[in-house]
Amino acid sequence: MKNRYTLFLLLLCTLFYGQKKSLQTKFTSEKITLDGKLDEAIWQSVPIATDFIMFQPDNGKAIPENKRTEVRVLYDNEAIYISALMYDNEPDKILREINKRDEFGAADFFGVFINGYNDGQQNFQFFVNAADGQADCLATDSNGEDYSWDAVWDSKALITTFGWTVEMKIPYAALRFSSESRQTWGVNFFREIRRDRQKYSWNLIDTKIGTFTQQNGTVEGIENIKTPTRLFFLPYASFYTYANAEQKTYGELKGGLDIKYGINDAFTLDAMLIPDFGQTKYDDRILNLSPFEQQFNENRAFFTEGTDLFSKGNLFYSRRIGGAPSYSPKKNTNEKIIEKPAAVDLYNATKISGRTKGGLGIGYLNAITQKTYATIKDTITQETRRVLVQPLTNYNVMVFDQRFHKNSSLTFVNTNVTRDGSFRDGNVSALVWDLNTAKNTYNLSGNFEYSYVNDIEEKKDGINTTLNFAETSGKYRYNFGANLVTKDFDNNDLGIIFETNYYSFNGFTSYRILNPTKLFNSFNTNINAYTQFQKETGKVQSDEINWNVNTTTKKNHYVGFGLQFRPVETYNYYEPRTEGRFSIDPTRFGSWFSISTNYNNKFAFDFEPSFSALNEHNRKSYGLFLSPRYRFNDRFALNYQFNFFRQNNNKGYVDSSSNNDDLPPNTIIYANRNVVNYTNNINGKYSLNSKMNFDLSARYYWSYTENLNFYNLEENGRLSSNDTYIENKNQNLNTWNLDLSYNWWFAPGSQLTLLYRSNAAKYDNLINKDFGNNYTSLLNNEDLNHVLSVSVKYFIDYNQVKKML
Template identity: 70%
Template sequence: MRKILFISVLLFSFFGYSQKKVLQTKFISDNIIIDGKLDENIWKSVPAAKDFIMFQPDNGKLIPENKKTEVKVLYDNDAIYIAAAMYDDEPKKILREIVQRDNFGASDIFGVFVNGFNDGQQDFRFIVSASDGQADCIGTDTNGEDYSWDAVWKSKATITNFGWVVEMRIPYAALRFSGEKKQTWGLNFFREIKRDKHKYSWNFIDSKIGTFTQQTGVLEGIENIKTPTRLFLLPYSSFYVNANSQQKTYGTIKGGLDIKYGINDAFTLDAILIPDFGQTKYDDQILNLGPFEQQFNENRSFFTEGTDLFSKGNLLYSRRIGGRPSNYPTTASNEEIIDNPSSVNLINALKVSGRTKDGLGIGILNAVTEKTYASIQNNDTKEIRRELVEPLANYNVLVLDQRFRKNSSISFINTNVTRNGSFRDGNVSALVWDLNTKKNTYNLSGNFKYSYINDIEDKKGTATSLNFGETSGKYRYSIGTEILSKDFDNNDLGINFETNYYAIYGNANYRILNPTKYFNSFNTNINMYTQFQKETGKIQGNNINFNINSNNKQNHYFGLGINANPIESHDYYEPRTENRYLIFPKRMGGWFMFSSNYNNKFAIDINPSFAVLSEPGRNSYGFDIGPRYRFNDKFSLNYSFSFFRQNNNKGYIDSVEDDLNAITPNAIIFANRNVLTYSNSLSGKYSINSKMTFNLSLRHYWSFAENKNFLSLEQNGRLTDYMNYTENRNSSFFSWNGDISYSWWFAPGSEISILYRNNAANFQREIDKDFGKKVTTLLTNDQLKHVFSISIRYFIDYNAVKNKF
């Protein structure tokens, strides 16, 4: 009997794991009501997908009978329909926290992953929570899950006496597939039992293999569908009230229109005819003492939604579009700048993206920004003149991405910025490759980039990288190199900080694939990186770090790391002067991270860190702490406090003429300073239901750098005392952001949003260390701005309108 059982297990492992499962569907003409009841008789006419297998933590383990899952699929000329029954022997214990769209919180979830080309490259994922919430994303092995992508589809989840049920309707407009008469789709189903943190899939996902999208099952039976026209209109109207103590309250009404048009079943056109980003999240600004600009997240939905193609080669930093003007106004000694816009208005934007049945992905992004002027006043005559700081500009991105053998790709990317008149233009092209062996055990990736800048004088530069690694099994590694020429510049439409170097790097790591006595997951890795200045060969950067990350049996997260810069390096950027460098000392640091199980009503994150440098008294330390409490399935609050201190930090502050020094007549001045940073944030939500939510977001930030004495940078990169500098170059920056919002998805794809927002920021040279005063000063500051806005967006399906008339 034991032998028979053993042979059965082996057969199941071979046929159930090594082969793709196949699910049959059928065409229907009956009407299915999406109510989560599954009471239509047509559901009984098709087979069910079952025998789910654990993905995490115990990879390969069959789902227990009392948690079995059964899923069925039907289709018509408009959409596919999903019916899923998730059994649970304790339905009352099913977690069902109500959260906003694209969030899960503490809730069980069920997902459908569809690949219309069955090429193992990209999934369209539709997820429903036990609290009846929706989430959707585009999933790739290269970029992970992109939840900025939103589709319009219907779903309903209900709790039953045997577990819970999900019913879904996913229109073809939300998918991409070829125009063939007989369709074969990649398909997988996903279930997470949140209280156990157990994740299951219908087709087995082997965690030894470094890919997710290529291990799907197959959906067969979709034939001769007549898909409707994919044309959607999203008109919107917004009303804003702005006020502060220095101006009268005034109201503004805006309106606009977004268009989505399906060129065919594989390609889609998205266009903004009249932009309105008034309710976009504020940037979290910081005190930036370094040589590089602060990089901000993209919060405008048009530039975040479905941009996986445009992220190829890492050449697009979309905040350049509508960002700061590219030029700074020039003034005479008797002139003063009274208005210099911090951003440029967007006139319109469009993008076309999709993929052919042969695996060729095509992406086109184009945006136009308007002329922007600064206002300059003559202090003698009081006359005001305008100076053009940004001309009419066109931003364009082209991507061609050829996939082959289901797990590899070669891409060509071009970004171009053309500014009207005699302003700077930028053009960057890149060839990017991502090659994997047939069994996904090894990867060879890299790129070659070429930039051309048309400015006062033409500038051309190159950048290239090559990486090889093992991507499967318990033990994995990678090695690589990169080279950037001095004139490589992709900053017109991208972002890049360092050039003129070559580097080598490596990584080795170990992970468990199945739980042990103490851990559900455990991985450790060691990374090494060394960077050399390209012309001199001097070490420009070096780092070695060792990290451990784990989840224990109670699903608490523990992590720790040790990092070091074991060799002095030459910083060519901090001096802000060409061919000058600062010697950066040796450094040793570490961190620890604890995050308790978020399924518990009370959870907490704790993250202390420290570093010690090889200069007397130079060190840093800090911590983050973030308690959170879920009062019930509707109401929760999260608080976070961060503190970080740097003692005897050395940083650039000025460059001055030094008549006493014949060797270096221009002295580069550094400060020996203490830098302290405090950050407080509070966020919360109250969800009336899965379609209606109140949200709270507050952030107070304060950072200051207090100079102790001044130093001069010598030619050898060392710092010596400098007694001739007397200016106050202390820095103190504090800011406040506060948002209270209400969101109601009153129909599929349609939303009413009400937002009250206030914010203020201030930079000073004088440092007042009264923390409480800093908070109250911001809240009573004359610069505190108040904005109240109401925005309504309505989703119109051309076919629904056509059918009515």
Template identity: 65%
Template structure:
């Protein structure tokens, strides 16, 4: 009898968890005040969403009675309203660190995930912490959570004697849904109890299935809503004061406006009329000794917010827009560059994005940059001339993304760059597919991309990839292959380094889905990758990797891994000459990672690395050490020291033509060098409240490459001594960045920010190994620049203004 009851209980749980829960939204006519109290009468009769289920670590287990959660939803013609009560039988232990928006720190969390099309493809996620901090993001299974997306909505969290409460108002302008009279949305609710790291959802999310967004519940009852016109203006004004040693101090005033317009319920147009990116984060520049450019993160909000469609197929690198000039000026004898620009100015930009009720997503992005000149000086006569380094340029991206069966998609992407005049144009077209079985157990993904460069000599290239994977269960695997032709080049509006190869790769992994006596999570990975030059068939890359990542029941994280390169490889990129290669030795890489529980006031991150090559004395080691201390819920300081040392590193330093040697007309010079890098980073946060914070970010960086002996690259890929080369090609680069900022969100979507910034950098061929003197010289010489700026951005809702005018009339 006991067994019968037990199996009946199991079957009942499987049946319940396999069904999508349904919550009925209730129409409200009274005004809902967002104060975290839920004291309006409309809340009393609204249906309740309860019986939350553990997401992790103990997936599938019902939430304990002492931690129950209750959620209700109301709606009117303007917005939906969410009221949530998070009960806690130990309310004094609720963690509530105050942090910046989208960075919840050490705090309990409540979230609501909404899919207005109920197609299982994309969730709009809205979070509120117990410290009343907001966060929002767009979530897809393919790309994860994108916190660069920001919406304008209202929330309030308040602590109670038996837990905490959240009250939220989400205007329809922050969502996407069809124009049907009866709405059916996908919805799920989320809660995290930070002190235990337990996470719960209202509708069961089975971690054995390789999808999150398709396991939501159903929100029904929203009918006959008449959403208002979605038209928003964001005017801004900025003041910049620039100063430096021996330089003229000057102030600059800037102003402009961003516009957001909802064409209909599903499509939105965003436009920058006059751009101002003066307060964006500095790039962390490094001493780049490799053959490829350094890739930077995008820090400009317009190019990060809601750009998930444009990132399909990895064809769009937004830093190309307003980046470095694309043309190197041609110099005559006795000429030098007297003045050039680091970045081209953006004139304006516009993007349209949305999705129809049939699942067709449309994205269009267009931007225009201005004609830009460099000043060239004759070193003998002193005369100057101007030459174009970037013509008037138009950048365009078009995306058509068709979703079907709630878990699959096929996407068409085109990127196009048109430069005025005789300068080069570029176009890349791609087809991307992401196909899943009905049960989300297997996935077939891939893409085909074709690039065209229209210049003095037209070039066309192809990139294709295909990947098959099992995506559910404890044991999973994937296999894939790439094929890239030599002339594939998406770099006018994308970024790609490696061409002219084909590759094969695979992965197998094991994970636990429920905690054990020792671990909350545990994952073991095995990877293999092989890459061959398309013309010669030589091995460009071959490695075998194994790693393990786990978190203990005390919420400490540990990771470790080993990568073996068991054969010599042929590097066709480092020589920077067509058809030439250098043979790189066998080697082994080891790494480890420790991150202690951030719930404690003091925590530590530690990441050591070691690389040993099959070549005398050639090795590298490094370490990142990052202690952090949370003084209280308002003040947090984090420090990171990074060290990387490469002994007997072999790298390119120069090349020139040798007219006396027909067999190898180009001499390629390498150096046997020691490379050492130090970086110190200090960041801090002091939060006055959830809307007002001070932030500190300081980075000191120094890297040097000291050449011990000079080598010549032979035609067979080996290196021989080359003592006749006497030019000094040592490298030393050091930089300093310091930002102190104040941010105040004084109204929804409206922000006042003040920033003091100083920065300096210097590159030299002489290496001074006195670390203190290097830093001191950098901070006291003329290179140090100071900038103080104040910026105000104000969010204006067309409907709110219209209603106020009507009331006054």
């Protein structure tokens, strides 16, 4: 009888939770003071969103009564207001680590997810933690959460005797919705009780379904709102002081303006005039032995904020804009380059983005970069001349993204780069689809991309197309797909691609638990396979099989491991750097193991060793990642990261007759080498409060390649001994970067930043294996630079100025 009663309750809960919840709001003319006290009488006149349900780890379990959560919503013609009352029977145990914006740390938090179109496609997410810090992001099922997006809104959190409270004011300017007189918004509320690592939502987010944004409830009752003009100005001024080892010191004053204008309720114009990227985070440069360029992360806010539309199809690599010059200067005999800019300056950049009521998203981005010259000096006559290495260039991205059925989309993307004069131009167009069944159980996705390049000497076009099918719900999931890239496909003018001229097949299957067991809070295991063939010859270029296990224990420690196999020899058409030539890579076996202890603890650490062995004598690699962290208190924390990786008897390209006239024709030289990498990072923070933070970020990187002996690459892809090649092709790279900053958000959207930065890089062919000597010589290097800068940006709302005037 007891079992029948339990089963009845489970069925009743399933029926109840399967329905979307709805909350009624009302208009307020009463002023809401954001103090976290919730003492305005009007808060008591609106319905309560309560009965939260666990999202993780025990999906579907009701929140305990002693931790119940109550949320209310009000609105006026300027903004929507949210109050949250979060009970906790042990308020002294509420975690409240103070962090800078968009970093949660070890702290409880409350969040609200808003979809103004209620179309299940994109959430605007706003979070407040128990230390009164803010975070916000844009979230889609395809791209996840994008915390580079920053809105201007206000909030206050307050710890109480019964738990903690939050009040939030989110201006309509921070949201997107239709212009209808009667609004129904998709909304969900979220709470994490950090000490228990438990996450709850108001409307159930069912983990059996492979979607997050389509499981909102609704808020109704927003009517006849008169939205203000969305016009904002962000003027900024910066002063830089530069110094180097030669004691040359000088100052530079910069200023500029960003503009954000709401064309209508759906579309927004962002314009960047006279940009300043002097305080952008440094790049993590490495010793790159591969035949491909190193890909860098984008750290410039304009190119990261709200760019989900522009990421469709993966055609847009924003580091092309304002990156290194496209062309290398040609030197004559007895000439040397005495000045070559590392980056190209921008004139301006503009983007327009938004979405109509019918679900059509439109994105437009345009940027113009300046002419850039290198300076060459004749070592005999001492005369200098300037050589154009980057012409005036226009970069353009256009996106049309049609959403339908609340869970699918069809997208057209075009990227175009036009260079002034007789230089290379590039154009890429793509059709991208992401189709899901009504119950979000199956997915069909893919793309068809076409590139056309008009170069100085030739014109070429190519195709890149992908098709994938997946089951996306339940404990067991799988996908399989195929990809074809023709030889002349080239999107590198505004995108990035490494491998072309192949077709491939991939498959993936996984099993996960949806609710905790006696041993695990979460458990996931998967097997994936990938095989790639050279298009003309059909030879196998890649063949990988991986098995991975990822778990979270009952004490919220992560434990995982994996095995990697390359069961057959593969043909590498990229490493020789010569068209039509290939080398043969042997079979390989590898493994890794990883532990990450619970970050709630004051002391925690990450530990991950790895190992692989190739089917050649003594050819193997091994690595170790170790990262201890310690939180001294809610204000002060340090994290150290050590990463070591060594490859013994690695084989790779070092020279060829196309680059060295002393070699016989059609000669390609490979080296048998040991490659060693050390990376040391230290990150720290001290927070005075949620709006004032000191941050430390330092990185020392050392990598060297020691060549043991040399080979000739034969036409059949095998290597034969070369005892006559004697050139020194060893490589040794040391880099140092340090950022120490103070950030003060002194008003909504307004920030003062004081930054000290030092950096140095030393590259040569002489290897010194003494770690201390390498580090000391780098810091004593004449290229060690110091920069001290102060930057102020101030957010101006046109409506506030209008009221003042």
